[in-house]
Amino acid sequence: MQFAKWTEVAQASVTREILKITQQPGVISFAGGVPAPELFPVEELTRAFAEALTDAQSSLQYTVTEGLPALRESVAGLMTERGVNCSADDIALIHGSQQGLDLVARLFLEPNDLVLVEETTYHGAVLAFNPHGVRFLAVRMDDQGMDVEHLRELLQQERPKLIYCTPTFQNPTSVSLSRPRRQVLAQLAAEFEVPVIEDDPYFGLQYDGEPQPVVKSFDQEDQVIYVGSFSKILAPGLRLGWVVARPDLVSKLNIAQMGSTLHVGTLLQHAVQAYLQTGGLPGHIKTLCDAYRPRRDAMLSALESVMSEVGRWSRPDGGFFVWVRLLEGFSSSRLLEAALAEKVAFVPGDAFYAAGGARDNCLRLSFSTPNVKEIEEGFTRLRHGLTQIKGTRIR
């Protein structure tokens, strides 16, 4: 048995490994980045699955790879509300946004290709791109997201195959790309004819201010491939997402899908379409925002009270995370050790650098699953952990 080369460097996702630790009793987890399970619209989904099963001869059968036309239309409708002028022909259905990254990677990437990613990026994307034996190069980021002038330089110097970007409430930093930069990103993609994957799982989970238009809405030359997901706004255990791209690319994605999972589960498609038809999604998203907003606020207050001497962080408008940068002299791995001893978990920032440059000084803290009381209790524990390591220098 001789394995393909990429498997030698393959490793499990750190965040998913930490997920296992956090399932131990008594642990307060700021690690997961998963949606709050008590907020799942259980009754509505139960009705939706029951309804889908009333037409079981269709909903339990194989279906065409492109998927249920009605669901593709509903998704196109969601995208139109997000400012993207599209129809069912522009939509490919996928088993979670992860599969979108995988299928797009398959269409473009070959050994030694270069992929541009943000300085910190979603590890799952790296997992989807790695099997193709590609190289990563990081575009610098600041508090407005990807530095598009650095991107321009890289596009002039290198010949990347793909730009991967999470412009809204990025996992891990929660930074959002500013509106002017969104426009520039779309223009650069067109100018250099390099496709951009816009990965957008947190769209809608906005707690203050107005949503930025998605990058795809500035995409005059059809170079942006938008990947959306029901995982955060409905439920991740369903595994349903979508891609918006020009129809010839959607056709190619469907051919790749035939080789991957053949199609997205028919029952799942029927059930989510039944749910969307009730018109309940916007109200549900509002419920989610009203539940996550106080958690974010509680975390920001607790950070202020516990960590102002050891780190700096930004105030996210949405998403699931606060990204903390520790001050000179503090180590995130040492802090994680102390935190785990106190039964608090988070993900150290190192896990999110695909192209090097990681320093042992950042933390990703998620406020999505613990409630306000747990957040407060978690920070009380963290305060205690901090007293153990105060002044510990990075080795």
Add this chain to the structure above:
Amino acid sequence: MQFAKWTEVAQASVTREILKITQQPGVISFAGGVPAPELFPVEELTRAFAEALTDAQSSLQYTVTEGLPALRESVAGLMTERGVNCSADDIALIHGSQQGLDLVARLFLEPNDLVLVEETTYHGAVLAFNPHGVRFLAVRMDDQGMDVEHLRELLQQERPKLIYCTPTFQNPTSVSLSRPRRQVLAQLAAEFEVPVIEDDPYFGLQYDGEPQPVVKSFDQEDQVIYVGSFSKILAPGLRLGWVVARPDLVSKLNIAQMGSTLHVGTLLQHAVQAYLQTGGLPGHIKTLCDAYRPRRDAMLSALESVMSEVGRWSRPDGGFFVWVRLLEGFSSSRLLEAALAEKVAFVPGDAFYAAGGARDNCLRLSFSTPNVKEIEEGFTRLRHGLTQIKGTRIR
């Protein structure tokens, strides 16, 4: 935008394209090869999904990539009944057997690698292997399945990375590999250290005689990767299957799965586990066999009465298909044209040759979806079609 090379030769599956035609009203389809939808265990699955949703905080949430331990144990139990000594650690869960082929391909295949396939083979496997830029070489087949002496010669001459094989009621021929050859296949895989994918979606759908032990049961050296599926014995719209392999390979499959769909839908896993716990599967499989057996018999009678002057076919013990080889001078593409004019569909044999060697003289006829009356009516139409083309020579 520059696509990867493999996409230039990529084409949609012929059978899935024909599926679209068969959805037109009035068409009698022997083309599909999909399970009979009226046999889906709808009430049982409706209960199972409702039950899974009573624990929605788990069943709608992300889960570990390896999947629900209880479901993996149930699947290991199914495999133990099939003569494979295994436990939950040997099981990887997948979104349909198609994803198993995809993930295994990803672990082994690199550009220009050689894959050995049976002379006729499942087109979906070709779709899963193609993105890796591999070459295919065909192992000869006869009415006992793959010619293992030819396989030995090829293993001596070439250095294949993988052997792909559908030993039981093969799609498209319904031929099963004989018991002695199963043993030899497992021995050859061990001797040459080349992994075998045993793709087994029709297991259990056996209408006469005793089931052959699966190739995996002869696998002393852990070279066989078994891919199973709930699509034919439960419902394909669920998209659930499994892989049985040694634990280190299961770990690697799970890393590949993290990059593909992250994990199999949690709700789906909970629901199928709820169904399996009722103990209803063996009885349901018996119901399926009792329904498919008369359809197969009707098709064999109709063939005898309509096609004995134009072709030869074997008598399948199970599965969904009869494979017809037309006599010298008859063309399957010409017959398909005439059949479609009479509103009967089938898949011409050419679609199933991955490594060349196709001649315009075979048909795959499926008896799984039409009932006995429709099969008889379909052959009445085919008889009429045949009178149109009698004596038409292959160009």
